[in-house]
Amino acid sequence: MADTTIKVDPSVRDRLQELARERGMSMRDFVAELAGATPTKEELRKRYEETRAYVEEHFLGRPYTDEDQKAGEKLWADLEAGRIGEVQ
Template sequence: MPLTTIQVDVEVRDRLKAIADESHTSIKQVVARLAAQTLTSAELAERRNRGRAAMAAAGVTVDDNPADPDRRAAEAFWATLEGDAS
């Protein structure tokens, strides 16, 4: 794959180098990891839609309102998915 150059401030470059040094890796790999881990708004929307579909399939609905009465059920649902049921 062809390489390209990205211009950043000296402070950003130095920070990326410090992160890379602590990770025993390169700035190139630090930037690649950041790009791979950062979701776009479209990816976030898709993840949210998949989550809502999974909750609906399990019979759990959650309003966007934090005071939603189904909030505890939704939190229990996610805890179960994550293997942290209490």
């Protein structure tokens, strides 16, 4: 495999090196892992569609709606705020 050079600010280079070192990796391997683990917009869209189809089939038994999304966002906000699971 041929190498190439990526030019970044020294602060970015230093951070990448630190992150790689903490993981016991070379910067080359860390950048490759980071690139492989970061989804593209198309991969995110596909994952969303697959997840939506799974939820519709296995949990809802009907199409996922905007109301479902709003309810999920409210539930998540309540969980983050500690409003779910409190003893009253």
